[in-house]
Amino acid sequence: MTPVARPFSHAIDRLRAVWLRPTRQRLALAKLLFDGCDRHISAEQLHGAALAANIRVSLATVYNTLHQFTEAGLLREIVVDAGRSYFDTNVSLHHHYFYEKSGQLVDLSGDMIHMEGIPLHSPDGRRVSRVDVIVRVDG
Amino acid sequence: MTPVARPFSHAIDRLRAVWLRPTRQRLALAKLLFDGCDRHISAEQLHGAALAANIRVSLATVYNTLHQFTEAGLLREIVVDAGRSYFDTNVSLHHHYFYEKSGQLVDLSGDMIHMEGIPLHSPDGRRVSRVDVIVRVDG
DNA sequence: CGCTAGTCTGTAATCGTTCTTATTTAAGAG
DNA sequence: CTCTTAAATAAGAACGATTACAGACTAGCG
Known part of the structure; x- marks a missing residue:
C-alpha cells in the first residue's frame, strides 16, 4: 500500500x-x-x-x-531458446521454470532460491546488470 | 588421472x-x-x-x-540472446558471465556460486533437466 | 492553426536455424 | 575386395522471429 x-x-x-x-x-x-x-x-x-x-x-x-x-x-526480457524470447511484466527479483516441450514459463519466487557468491562485478570490474536463473524442465 | x-x-x-x-x-x-x-x-x-x-x-x-x-x-548448449546460442565444451557444473556488448561468454566456476533451494522437480513433479545461471555484464 | 520532433505502419530485408532431397559413405556380410 | 544397406552429408530452399527502412501520421507546443 x-x-x-x-x-x-x-x-x-x-x-x-x-x-x-x-x-x-x-x-x-x-x-x-x-x-x-x-x-x-x-x-x-x-x-x-x-x-x-x-x-x-x-x-x-x-x-x-x-x-x-x-x-x-x-x-x-527472458531468453529461453534460440529464437524465442518472452517479456515478463513482473520486474521484481525472481526466477523461472521453463518447460522445454510446451515453451511455458512459470515464476519461481525470488526468495525460494538463495544464491551466495554471485559477483556484483565481472572479472574485469564491470557492473553486473542482472542475473538470470532458468530452471529447465523436460516435460 | x-x-x-x-x-x-x-x-x-x-x-x-x-x-x-x-x-x-x-x-x-x-x-x-x-x-x-x-x-x-x-x-x-x-x-x-x-x-x-x-x-x-x-x-x-x-x-x-x-x-x-x-x-x-x-x-x-547455452542460449544468451534471442537468435544466438553457443556450445560449451565444458560440460561440468559451472555458470557464465555474458558480456552483452561483445557477445563474449566467460566461465564462472561452479563452486563460486552456492545455490540453495533449487528444486529438483517442477511444481507438477517433472524432472529438472538443468539449471542455467547467466550473469549479465553491461559493457 | 501550424510546426516539428517523435512515433507508427507496412513491407522488405536479415539473421540464425531447420528442412528437404539427392548423393555419398561407413561398415558389416559374403 | 565387392556388395549391400542404413546412416550421414551437401547444398540450398524454407522458415520464423526480429530488425530496418521510408514515408505517413500525431502529440505537444507556441
Missing part, C-alpha cells in the same frame, strides 16, 4: 514516469500488459492480443514498444 | 563411446572442439574454423553434429 508498491495504477502515469509519450498504441499495449496479472508474453502473442481487443497496431510497433518498456524497466 | 577424469583423449574414442559413427566430418569437428581448451563456440564460428582448417563441411552438418554432441552429453 505504500506508493512504491503500486506506484502507477494507470497506464498513462507509467508512461509519463519513464518519459515515453503516451501515444494511442503505447497506451493500449500498456493496458494489455499491466492489468495486474503477471504475464510472460512474446511479441507475437501481444500483437495477437491487441488485434483480438480491436486495437490496430503493427507488429513492428509491438516490438519497438516492448523494447522501450524493457529499457525503461517496466518489463524484463 | 582416474579413467573418468580424462576418459577419451582421442576424438574417435569419444564418438565411439556415444555411439556416433566416426565419419570424416564428425571426427574433424570433434578434433576442433575437444583440443583440451574450454570453448564457447557458435555453429557459424565452428563452420568458419573448419573451413579455415581446410575441412570441407556444410553448415547443416555442423548444426547436426553440434546437436548430436549436445544430446550425447559431449557439449552443453
Whole structure:
C-alpha cells in the first residue's frame, strides 16, 4: 500500500514516469500488459492480443514498444531458446521454470532460491546488470 | 588421472563411446572442439574454423553434429540472446558471465556460486533437466 | 492553426536455424 | 575386395522471429 508498491495504477502515469509519450498504441499495449496479472508474453502473442481487443497496431510497433518498456524497466526480457524470447511484466527479483516441450514459463519466487557468491562485478570490474536463473524442465 | 577424469583423449574414442559413427566430418569437428581448451563456440564460428582448417563441411552438418554432441552429453548448449546460442565444451557444473556488448561468454566456476533451494522437480513433479545461471555484464 | 520532433505502419530485408532431397559413405556380410 | 544397406552429408530452399527502412501520421507546443 505504500506508493512504491503500486506506484502507477494507470497506464498513462507509467508512461509519463519513464518519459515515453503516451501515444494511442503505447497506451493500449500498456493496458494489455499491466492489468495486474503477471504475464510472460512474446511479441507475437501481444500483437495477437491487441488485434483480438480491436486495437490496430503493427507488429513492428509491438516490438519497438516492448523494447522501450524493457529499457525503461517496466518489463524484463527472458531468453529461453534460440529464437524465442518472452517479456515478463513482473520486474521484481525472481526466477523461472521453463518447460522445454510446451515453451511455458512459470515464476519461481525470488526468495525460494538463495544464491551466495554471485559477483556484483565481472572479472574485469564491470557492473553486473542482472542475473538470470532458468530452471529447465523436460516435460 | 582416474579413467573418468580424462576418459577419451582421442576424438574417435569419444564418438565411439556415444555411439556416433566416426565419419570424416564428425571426427574433424570433434578434433576442433575437444583440443583440451574450454570453448564457447557458435555453429557459424565452428563452420568458419573448419573451413579455415581446410575441412570441407556444410553448415547443416555442423548444426547436426553440434546437436548430436549436445544430446550425447559431449557439449552443453547455452542460449544468451534471442537468435544466438553457443556450445560449451565444458560440460561440468559451472555458470557464465555474458558480456552483452561483445557477445563474449566467460566461465564462472561452479563452486563460486552456492545455490540453495533449487528444486529438483517442477511444481507438477517433472524432472529438472538443468539449471542455467547467466550473469549479465553491461559493457 | 501550424510546426516539428517523435512515433507508427507496412513491407522488405536479415539473421540464425531447420528442412528437404539427392548423393555419398561407413561398415558389416559374403 | 565387392556388395549391400542404413546412416550421414551437401547444398540450398524454407522458415520464423526480429530488425530496418521510408514515408505517413500525431502529440505537444507556441
